[in-house]
Amino acid sequence: MKKTFLFLLLSLLLVLTACSGSGGSEEVAPEVELPEGTTEVVMWNLFGGGDAEYMEETVDAFNESQDEYYVNNVMQEFEEYYTKLLTSIGAGKGPDLAISHSHVLPELVSQGLVVDMTDIAADVGVSWEEFNQNILDATVYENQHFAIPIDTHAQIMYVNNELVEEAGLMNDDGSIDIEESPEGYIEFFKTLDEKLPEEKIPFSFSSTGSDPYWLWWAMYSQLGGDHILTEDNLENPTYDIDLEKAKKAAEYVQSLYQEHEIIPLNIADFYSEFQSGNAATTTTGVWATGIWETTEDLEFTPLPIPNVFGEQATWASSHTLILPYYEDADTEVQKGAVEFMKFATDNGAMWAEAGHIPSKDSVIESEEFQELPYRSDYAEVADYVNFVDRNIYARGIEEIITRNLDSIWSGEVGVEEAFSSIETEIKDLIE
Amino acid sequence: MNSKRKAWMQDLRAIPFLLPFFIAYMIFTIFPILKGLEMSLYDWNLVRKLEFVRLENYKDMIGDQFFWDSLWNTTLFVILTTPTMVALALGLALLANLNTKFQTFLRGSFFLPSILSVAVISFLAIFMLQPYNGLINSVLHLIGIEAEPFWMADKVLAWVSIVVVTLWWTVGFNMILFLASLQDIPESLYEASEIDGATRWEQFRYITFPQLIPIGRVILLLQILASYKVFAQILLITGGGPSGSTRPLIQYIYEVGFTKNNLGYAAAMSYALFFILLVLSIVQLKSQRSEGN
Numbered sequence: 001m002k003k004t005f006l007f008l009l010l011s012l013l014l015v016l017t018a019c020s021g022s023g024g025s026e027e028v029a030p031e032v033e034l035p036e037g038t039t040e041v042v043m044w045n046l047f048g049g050g051d052a053e054y055m056e057e058t059v060d061a062f063n064e065s066q067d068e069y070y071v072n073n074v075m076q077e078f079e080e081y082y083t084k085l086l087t088s089i090g091a092g093k094g095p096d097l098a099i100s101h102s103h104v105l106p107e108l109v110s111q112g113l114v115v116d117m118t119d120i121a122a123d124v125g126v127s128w129e130e131f132n133q134n135i136l137d138a139t140v141y142e143n144q145h146f147a148i149p150i151d152t153h154a155q156i157m158y159v160n161n162e163l164v165e166e167a168g169l170m171n172d173d174g175s176i177d178i179e180e181s182p183e184g185y186i187e188f189f190k191t192l193d194e195k196l197p198e199e200k201i202p203f204s205f206s207s208t209g210s211d212p213y214w215l216w217w218a219m220y221s222q223l224g225g226d227h228i229l230t231e232d233n234l235e236n237p238t239y240d241i242d243l244e245k246a247k248k249a250a251e252y253v254q255s256l257y258q259e260h261e262i263i264p265l266n267i268a269d270f271y272s273e274f275q276s277g278n279a280a281t282t283t284t285g286v287w288a289t290g291i292w293e294t295t296e297d298l299e300f301t302p303l304p305i306p307n308v309f310g311e312q313a314t315w316a317s318s319h320t321l322i323l324p325y326y327e328d329a330d331t332e333v334q335k336g337a338v339e340f341m342k343f344a345t346d347n348g349a350m351w352a353e354a355g356h357i358p359s360k361d362s363v364i365e366s367e368e369f370q371e372l373p374y375r376s377d378y379a380e381v382a383d384y385v386n387f388v389d390r391n392i393y394a395r396g397i398e399e400i401i402t403r404n405l406d407s408i409w410s411g412e413v414g415v416e417e418a419f420s421s422i423e424t425e426i427k428d429l430i431e
Numbered sequence: 432m433n434s435k436r437k438a439w440m441q442d443l444r445a446i447p448f449l450l451p452f453f454i455a456y457m458i459f460t461i462f463p464i465l466k467g468l469e470m471s472l473y474d475w476n477l478v479r480k481l482e483f484v485r486l487e488n489y490k491d492m493i494g495d496q497f498f499w500d501s502l503w504n505t506t507l508f509v510i511l512t513t514p515t516m517v518a519l520a521l522g523l524a525l526l527a528n529l530n531t532k533f534q535t536f537l538r539g540s541f542f543l544p545s546i547l548s549v550a551v552i553s554f555l556a557i558f559m560l561q562p563y564n565g566l567i568n569s570v571l572h573l574i575g576i577e578a579e580p581f582w583m584a585d586k587v588l589a590w591v592s593i594v595v596v597t598l599w600w601t602v603g604f605n606m607i608l609f610l611a612s613l614q615d616i617p618e619s620l621y622e623a624s625e626i627d628g629a630t631r632w633e634q635f636r637y638i639t640f641p642q643l644i645p646i647g648r649v650i651l652l653l654q655i656l657a658s659y660k661v662f663a664q665i666l667l668i669t670g671g672g673p674s675g676s677t678r679p680l681i682q683y684i685y686e687v688g689f690t691k692n693n694l695g696y697a698a699a700m701s702y703a704l705f706f707i708l709l710v711l712s713i714v715q716l717k718s719q720r721s722e723g724n
Contacts, residue, residue, distance in 0.1 A: 082689075083477060083689045086477045086478055087477055087478065089478075090477070090478035090479060107692070111476075111478050111479075208584075208670070208672055208673070264562075264563065265562075265581065265584070266561075266562050266581045266583070266584040267562070267563065268557060268561030268562065268563075268565065269561075393691075395690045395692070396690055396691035396692065398690075399686060403672075403674050403675050404674065406672060406673065407673065407674035410584065410673055410674070412586075412673065412674065429691060
C-alpha cells in the first residue's frame with residue numbers, strides 16, 4: 001500500500017514538473033541583463049541578412065547613447081512575422097515597439113492595434129517637418145501619426161559597369177546611355193543582347209512573384225495610374241483600377257519576357273546571376289545595394305528605373321516603427337520606444353548602410369549620408385515613389401495580383417483575361 | 432471482491448502514466464479541433480472573433496472556384512502518388528530483400544532520403560530542376576539536347592517534378608514496412624512450394640503477394656491520408672505555381688487564413704478536408720473489416 005502511494009506521488013511530481021516547463025513561456029523576448037536603472041523596451045523586427053545587422057547596430061548605438069532605456073531587439077522570422085505580430089498584440093502579449101511595413105499599417109490601424117503617437121512624439125521632440133513628406137504621408141491617418149517611418153525602399157535598376165561599357169552603353173562620365181521612352185528602354189536591353197556574348201543575360205529578373213509585380217506597378221504609375229482601390233476608406237474601398245493603363249503596363253512588361261526575349265524565363269535565382277557578373281542589369285529593391293557592394297569584383301551602378309512613360313514613379317514600401325496598443329501600457333516604456341524612433345531616424349545614415357533611403361530629408365542632406373557610396377544615386381526617388389493603396393486588404397491583394405500577373409508573364413493567359421479575373425477576385429475579397 | 436479491488440487499483444495506477452499525454456492531447460488536439468469548429472461558424476480575423484454567421488462560410492466554400500481547384504490539385508496529387516508509391520515501395524522492398532552482398536547498401540540508400548527534412552529535399556530538387564544551369568538541364572545540354580524544359584514552371588512538368596520528388600523522398604518508409612512484412616513470411620512456405628515444384632513467379636504470386644496484402648492496405652490508407660495533407664514540398668518547390676495550378680488545398684487554406692486574414696473561412700475549409708479524410712478512412716476500414724470476416 002505504502003509503495004503504491006509513493007509511486008503515485010512520484011508520478012504526480014513527474015507530471016507537474018513536465019507541465020511547469022511550459023508555464024513560463026509567455027515572455028515576448030529572451031531575458032537580458034538590463035543595465036542598472038534602465039527601462040526595458042522590447043522590440044520585434046522582421047529583418048534578415050544585412051538589414052538585421054544594421055538594425056542591431058542602430059539599437060546598440062541607442063543603448064549606449066543614454067542610460068534611461070534599454071531596447072531589447074528581438075529578431076523574428078519574416079514569413080510568420082505579421083501573423084505573429086497581429087495575434088500577439090491582439091492578445092495583449094506583443095512587444096513594446098515593432099517594425100511594420102507601411103502597407104500593413106492599415107490593418108494595424110483599423111484593428112486598433114497601434115497607438116496614435118502624435119502627443120508622445122511632441123513630448124519627445126520629434127519634428128515632423130524634417131521628414132520627407134511623401135514617406136511621412138504613408139504613416140498619417142486622419143492627421144494622426146500612427147508610425148514613424150525609418151526609410152523608403154524602392155525598386156530601382158542596377159547595371160553591371162563592365163558589361164554595359166563593353167556594349168558601348170556607358171557615357172564617358174560614367175552615366176548610363178539609356179533613352180527614357182518606351183522604345184528606348186527596350187532598345188537598351190536589345191543592344192545589350194546583341195553586343196554581349198550569348199551566355200550573358202541582358203536583364204536578370206524573376207518570372208514570378210513580387211519583383212515583376214513591382215515593375216508592373218512602376219510602369220502603371222508612370223502611365224499615370226495611381227491606385228487599384230480608392231483610398232477613401234480603409235475597410236470599404238472601391239475597385240477603381242485604370243484598366244487601360246493597367247493593361248498597357250502589363251503588355252509592356254510582358255514584352256520583355258516574350259516578344260523581345262530580354263528576360264530569360266524562369267531564372268531560378270536572378271540575384272545570383274547579377275551578383276556573379278553573368279547579367280548586365282537587374283531590377284530590384286534598394287536593399288540589394290548592401291549586398292552588391294560587399295561582392296568582390298562586382299562593379300555596378302544603381303539608378304532609378306528610367307522614366308519610360310512620362311511620369312516619374314516607381315514601386316516602394318517603407319519600414320516604419322510602431323507603438324503597439326495595450327490597455328495597461330506603461331507610459332514610461334512608450335516614451336522610451338518613441339525616443340528610440342527619434343534616435344533611429346535622426347541617425348538614418350546608419351540604417352542607410354543597408355541600402356535603404358532614409359526617411360528624413362535632413363539626413364539625406366547630411367554629410368554622413370552623402371559620403372556613403374551609391375545611395376545618393378537614387379535617393380531622389382523618395383520624392384515620387386508610389387506606395388500601394390492604403391487599405392486592410394493590401395496583403396491579400398498582392399497575392400491575387402502577383403498570381404494573375406505570373407500567368408501573363410509566362411504567356412499562358414492573355415492580359416484581358418488576367419485583369420478580368422483580378423477584378424473578380426479583388427471584388428470578392430473586399431466585398 | 433478482492434480481485435475486483437485489485438483490478439481497480441491496477442487501473443488507478445495507469446492514470447499517472449496516461450495523464451501527461453491526456454492533458455497534452457486535450458490542450459493541443461481536442462481543444463483546437465473544437466475551437467476550429469466554432470471558428471468556422473464565425474466571421475473571424477487574425478485578431479478577434481467578429482460575428483456569428485452560421486453556415487455562411489460553408490456556403491461560400493461551395494461557390495468558391497479556388498477551393499475546388501485546390502481540392503482537385505490535392506486529389507490529383509493523391510491519384511498520382513498513391514498507386515506509384517505502393518508499387519515502387521513494393522519493388523524496392525523486394526530488391527532490398529534479395530540475399531545479395533548489396534543488401535545493406537540497398538536498404539540504406541533507399542531509406543536515406545526519408546531522414547532528410549522537407550526544406551533540404553526541396554532545395555535539392557530546385558538545384559536539380561532549375562533551368563539554364565540546373566543539374567538535369569545541364570546534363571540534357573551535355574548530351575546534345577537543346578531544349579530548355581521548365582521543370583518547375585510548366586503546368587505538366589511541375590506535377591511530374593513534385594510527384595517524383597515526393598516518391599524519392601518518402602518511399603523509404605513504405606519500403607521498410609513492406610520489408611518488415613516480407614521478413615515475417617515463414618520460410619517454410621517457400622520450402623514447401625519448392626518441393627511442390629513452384630517457379631519463382633508462382634512463389635511470388637501465391638505466397639509473397641497474398642501475405643503482403645494486409646500491410647499493403649495499411650500503406651494505402653496511410654498514403655492517402657498523408658497525401659491529402661500535402662503542402663510543404665509544393666510550397667517550397669513551385670510555390671503553388673505556375674499561377675496556382677499546383678496549389679494544394681492546405682496552401683489555399685493557409686493563404687486565406689493568414690494573408691487574407693479570414694480565419695473563419697479557413698477553418699471551414701479545414702473542416703471540409705477533415706470530413707473528406709474521415710469518409711475515406713471509414714470506407715477503407717469498413718472494406719478491410721468486411722473482407723476480414
